Amino acid sequence: MHQTVPQQTLIDCANLTTREINQKLKALASESIPTKLLNPAGRHNLAVGITQIAISIAGPVGYYCGGLSDNINIEVFGDCGWSVGENLMSGNITIHGNASANAAASAHGGKICILGNAGSRAGISLKGATLIVTGNVGYSSAFMMQQGCMIVCGNAGANLADSIYEGTIFVGGEINSLGADAKLEPMSDADWQFLEHELAALNISAKDYNFKKVICAKQLYHFKAKDWANY
Amino acid sequence: MDSKQVLKTSSTYTPEAIAAIQERAELGRYMIRGYGALRNVPRFDDLVFLTTSLTRLPLEGYREKCTTKTFIGTRHAKRPMELKIPITVAGMSFGALSYNAKVALGRAATLLGTSTTTGDGGMLPAEREASSKLVYQCLPSRYGFNPTDLKKADAIEIVVGQGAKPGGGGLLLGQKVNKVVAGMRTLPEGVDQRSPCRHPDWIGPDDLKIKIEELREATDWEIPIYVKMGATRVKDDVKLAVKAGADAIVLDGMEGGTAATQSIFQEHAGIPTLPALVQAVEALQEIGVYGEVQLIISGGIRSGPDVAKALALGADAVSLGTATLIAMGCNKPVYIEDYHKLGTEPYHCHHCHTGMCPVGITTQDAELMQRLPIDEATTYVANYLQSLVMEVQSLARACGKSDVHNLEREDLVALTLEASAMAKLPLAGTDFIVGQ
Numbered sequence: 001m002h003q004t005v006p007q008q009t010l011i012d013c014a015n016l017t018t019r020e021i022n023q024k025l026k027a028l029a030s031e032s033i034p035t036k037l038l039n040p041a042g043r044h045n046l047a048v049g050i051t052q053i054a055i056s057i058a059g060p061v062g063y064y065c066g067g068l069s070d071n072i073n074i075e076v077f078g079d080c081g082w083s084v085g086e087n088l089m090s091g092n093i094t095i096h097g098n099a100s101a102n103a104a105a106s107a108h109g110g111k112i113c114i115l116g117n118a119g120s121r122a123g124i125s126l127k128g129a130t131l132i133v134t135g136n137v138g139y140s141s142a143f144m145m146q147q148g149c150m151i152v153c154g155n156a157g158a159n160l161a162d163s164i165y166e167g168t169i170f171v172g173g174e175i176n177s178l179g180a181d182a183k184l185e186p187m188s189d190a191d192w193q194f195l196e197h198e199l200a201a202l203n204i205s206a207k208d209y210n211f212k213k214v215i216c217a218k219q220l221y222h223f224k225a226k227d228w229a230n231y
Numbered sequence: 232m233d234s235k236q237v238l239k240t241s242s243t244y245t246p247e248a249i250a251a252i253q254e255r256a257e258l259g260r261y262m263i264r265g266y267g268a269l270r271n272v273p274r275f276d277d278l279v280f281l282t283t284s285l286t287r288l289p290l291e292g293y294r295e296k297c298t299t300k301t302f303i304g305t306r307h308a309k310r311p312m313e314l315k316i317p318i319t320v321a322g323m324s325f326g327a328l329s330y331n332a333k334v335a336l337g338r339a340a341t342l343l344g345t346s347t348t349t350g351d352g353g354m355l356p357a358e359r360e361a362s363s364k365l366v367y368q369c370l371p372s373r374y375g376f377n378p379t380d381l382k383k384a385d386a387i388e389i390v391v392g393q394g395a396k397p398g399g400g401g402l403l404l405g406q407k408v409n410k411v412v413a414g415m416r417t418l419p420e421g422v423d424q425r426s427p428c429r430h431p432d433w434i435g436p437d438d439l440k441i442k443i444e445e446l447r448e449a450t451d452w453e454i455p456i457y458v459k460m461g462a463t464r465v466k467d468d469v470k471l472a473v474k475a476g477a478d479a480i481v482l483d484g485m486e487g488g489t490a491a492t493q494s495i496f497q498e499h500a501g502i503p504t505l506p507a508l509v510q511a512v513e514a515l516q517e518i519g520v521y522g523e524v525q526l527i528i529s530g531g532i533r534s535g536p537d538v539a540k541a542l543a544l545g546a547d548a549v550s551l552g553t554a555t556l557i558a559m560g561c562n563k564p565v566y567i568e569d570y571h572k573l574g575t576e577p578y579h580c581h582h583c584h585t586g587m588c589p590v591g592i593t594t595q596d597a598e599l600m601q602r603l604p605i606d607e608a609t610t611y612v613a614n615y616l617q618s619l620v621m622e623v624q625s626l627a628r629a630c631g632k633s634d635v636h637n638l639e640r641e642d643l644v645a646l647t648l649e650a651s652a653m654a655k656l657p658l659a660g661t662d663f664i665v666g667q
């Protein structure tokens with residue numbers, strides 16, 4: 001069911017099971033052949049647990065696209081479901097569309113770019129990756145973030161950065177509210193330079209946005225007695 | 232003492248209740264501790280075996296074969312877990328446990344041909360090396376969870392909850408979060424580390440189904456996927472986990488141990504292991520997957536009779552946490568002064584959370600850990616597991632069974648009304664099952 005064109009392999013998902021698609025991708029990965037998936041039709045678990053492959057996906061994908069992967073390059077031309085790039089170790093995932101909840105959940109490394117809006121809990125439990133969202137993110141984004149960076153050009157919903165340990169969040173638009181133990185910190189020159197650098201690849205100038213920086217206030221680092229407001 | 236001055240203890244304000252109130256008054260917080268529930272609950276001790284006499288014949292003790300081989304995860308996995316004994320070592324995190332304790336558990340499990348399990352700290356390389364069969368936990372925290380280690384696992388255990396703290400997350404106090412532990416968990420060193428109570432990337436059973444497919448795809452459908460839960464609404468939870476695609480259910484009753492949680496969870500949340508097991512078996516039977524989806528039961532299991540009764544009630548295997556630590560020397564009357572420094576005594580130590588474990592098991596302190604030599608700890612745990620197996624075999628032979636998995640409900644009766652009602656077994660010497 002797959003046809004080879006010069007330097008690219010096409011896989012039509014329409015008549016294949018998820019298992020068959022992923023097996024083909026794994027076989028191609030070992031040969032480092034760039035691959036294009038046609039008719040993904042919002043299917044879950046595409047390209048999970050995979051290493052060393054460049055895949056472009058023509059259409060929307062479901063949950064966990066690119067999850068548990070390492071050293072990959074995935075571009076999705078469509079929207080994506082929950083937890084895109086879950087636990088990514090390294091590489092790039094770019095979504096030319098919107099993302100549902102939990103984008104980049106607990107991703108350790110690499111970069112996940114959502115060129116649209118992301119739903120609630122974007123960057124949840126982030127462990128070192130960079131998540132860039134050019135639109136807005138929903139409530140409880142960056143919940144329990146541990147390391148890494150989240151850049152949101154648009155607005156952030158309520159409870160941003162609730163219970164984070166470390167890492168940095170930049171928001172270009174409005175922040176509905178901050179969660180427990182998150183605080184604003186003044187932007188430094190180095191921060192602006194970092195944002196210019198990160199966004200340049202997306203043809204976005206950081207200066208066009210009123211970026212604010214959110215970090216951990218470190219007030220809940222130790223189990224304290226009488227801080228009722230936080231319980 | 233003058234007999235007119237007999238002191239009376241209040242049954243409401245017991246010494247423990249008074250101490251607890253005064254501790255809260257001083258500190259303004261609830262109590263956090265390790266170990267399991269301290270209260271008395273109906274348990275396997277409340278059941279006895281009807282072994283054989285004339286209606287059934289026993290097998291020759293010590294001589295006739297009584298097999299113990301156990302398979303877990305036969306539903307979907309290409310490589311189900313094949314264990315020599317129906318006893319596994321439960322997930323206990325590196326961080327909660329010392330390096331030496333983790334390695335010793337792995338080696339002891341390997342000697343007995345059974346599995347050990349990672350925990351909240353991720354997969355310690357030395358633990359992987361020590362364990363011939365290693366279950367890799369996928370916890371809400373996802374500390375140290377990554378595709379590289381996933382490929383080294385022999386099974387995956389998705390942890391929904393624990394019996395010691397169903398509905399609650401974990402807590403590793405900062406004094407145990409040293410450089411290595413912090414590094415494995417991508418956390419700042421020395422902070423009180425909270426493990427979340429729910430997963431970051433799925434919420435309900437429909438999502439869990441997709442999550443399970445993701446893990447299977449990532450591991451090429453090779454290894455089994457267990458779902459571990461604390462016992463609360465057992466019937467519904469078991470059915471939902473099966474529907475989501477679990478190969479095996481790990482069910483942890485309220486007696487289950489922990490390294491640190493709020494004492495209120497340990498004493499007041501969840502149901503005991505005995506009724507949890509009975510309900511889980513019924514749930515599997517009701518949806519027609521009993522035998523196809525295996526059941527591992529845990530929480531307060533200490534002895535061969537506990538294991539044998541769990542098997543007879545329908546478990547495929549049991550899992551042990553605290554008892555393996557006790558086998559290594561937890562609560563042993565040595566280094567008495569250090570127990571006193573903690574304000575406790577041997578046999579009463581519930582200080583796994585402080586990192587000051589006098590016997591080097593639940594600590595990250597290099598000096599304390601030296602008190603637990605790996606070889607010695609391995610031998611103790613292996614001896615202990617071996618003795619449990621022998622006890623189970625003895626009881627099985629006395630019930631006329633040549634395979635420990637042939638133990639059955641018929642072989643048991645209850646000693647108390649509570650146990651009769653919960654286990655749905657006749658009260659000893661009667662045909663009466665409470666509630667039926």
Ligand SMILES: Cc1cc2nc3c(=O)[nH]c(=O)nc-3n(C[C@H](O)[C@H](O)[C@H](O)COP(=O)(O)O)c2cc1C
Nearest residue numbers: 321322323324350351487488489490530531552553
């Ligand atoms: C020191 C210690 C650490 C534990 N750490 C974990 C953990 O990281 N993940 C987990 O699912 N359960 C953990 N548990 C719970 C055990 O996996 C298991 O559910 C429980 O210990 C079974 O009850 P038992 O201790 O009475 O045998 C821990 C238990 C102990 C005693």
